[in-house]
Amino acid sequence: MFEATRAAGLNRLEAFAPRMGRRYASGRNYDKGPGQHSAVSCLSPYTRRRMVTEEEAVRGAMADHGLEGAEKFIQEVFWRTYFKGWLERRPSIWTTYKAGLEADRAALERDRGLRKRVDQAENGQTGLDCFDAWSAELVETGYLHNHARMWFASIWIFTLELPWRLGADFFYRHLLDGDPASNTLSWRWVAGLHTRGKAYEAKAWNITKFTNQRFSPRDSDLTVGITPLQETEPEGLPSVTPLREVVEPEPSKPTALLITEEDLQVGDMVPAGTDFVARATLAASHLRSDQEVSKAVIDFETAALADGAERLAPGATPLEARSPKDLVGWAQAAGAEQIATGYVPEGPLRDWLSEARPLLDDAGITLAEWRRAWDAETWPFATAGFFKVKQKIPRILGTLGVE
Secondary structure (H helix, E strand, O other): OOOOOHHHHHHHHHHHHHHOOHHHHHHOOOOOOOOOOOOOOOOHHHHHOOOOOHHHHHHHHHHHHHHHHOHHHHHHHHHHHHHHHHHHHOOHHHHHHHHHHHHHHHHHHHOHHHHHHHHHHHOOOOOOHHHHHHHHHHHHHOOOOHHHHHHHHHHHHHHOOOOHHHHHHHHHHHOOOOOHHHHHHHHHHHHOOOOOOOOOOOOHHHHHHHOOOOOOOOHHHOOOOOOOOOOOOOOOOOOOOOOOOOOOOOOOOOEEEEEOOOOOOHHHHOOOOOOEEEEEEEEOHHHHOOOOOOHHHHHHHHHHHHHHHHHHOOOOEEEEOOOHHHHHHHHHHOOOOEEEEEOOOOOHHHHHHHHHHHHHHHOOOEEEEEOOHHHHHHHHHOOOOHHHHHHHHHHHHHHHOOO
């Protein structure tokens, strides 16, 4: 379903551009089933890794439909940027998620009944046809329509009464487009933890309508009148923090270029004349979970990194995010004074690089990052709900020269 190359992503963008206007706005909520997702772009595995950038996707939409005509598609592109920025402003939410997931794993070990129910949900054996079909589609294809993701998460949390973090981890292990911010915060949104007091309720009529009657659950199959989950911390959401300061690479320094799946178009930001003494790709999909990560996710990342290296850094050394000492050894062997990479937001790879930083500091090697103007212009507004970002979209695009 997805070829892990920039060329394939650009082809998908070009093919879908004529449908990014009214057809997208009217049809985007319909989940037509595996292999039939023609009403949505299916660009997310590419934009998640910036094989196709958000700016390129928006430019494609505006070229065919203008800002107003492609308004809904453009807003959906900005949702992913918003979630990343929101988590950057509240990084402790990621820390809390990890601690909560560890506690949920421990509960599985103690509670055989809970473990059985989670296994049934992950293996599509709950007896609820729609849910079981979505579970199978996710595992088999690495993709789910966004509406199906919302229904699935709501049923997992409120009907099956399973820990939400285990559901988020299940998604993260299997989604080709999974990223820490969008995945974690989308599950929190459904649960009622992101927008306080507002949870997402899966309703039988809604599923029937927007699956074109592929599924027709009864009202009695689903929990009606859900109650949003509550934070365990009495103080609720943490305060907004300033964006993390970035150390930008110095072009004159001997530089080791590190390419990750966080930005496979990092070459767009590299100043001319940068002194590269080494180049490498860093595979990190295995860091998504302490459970087995889908082979499809790992294979997609492997192929995407290879494609990025072929375009941006021929002959790059393939590295894996295992022992941070390996990263330090690679940079030292090349005589690098800095490692330069695209900005790595909150998530498993940022955690791993944080472990590596003291070792790099001891070796006199700076970890430097290029942060995209797209993020720098949007993230300052990602402090509350999406509405604040939505209001600023014309201003953001104008500042970036996307017109």
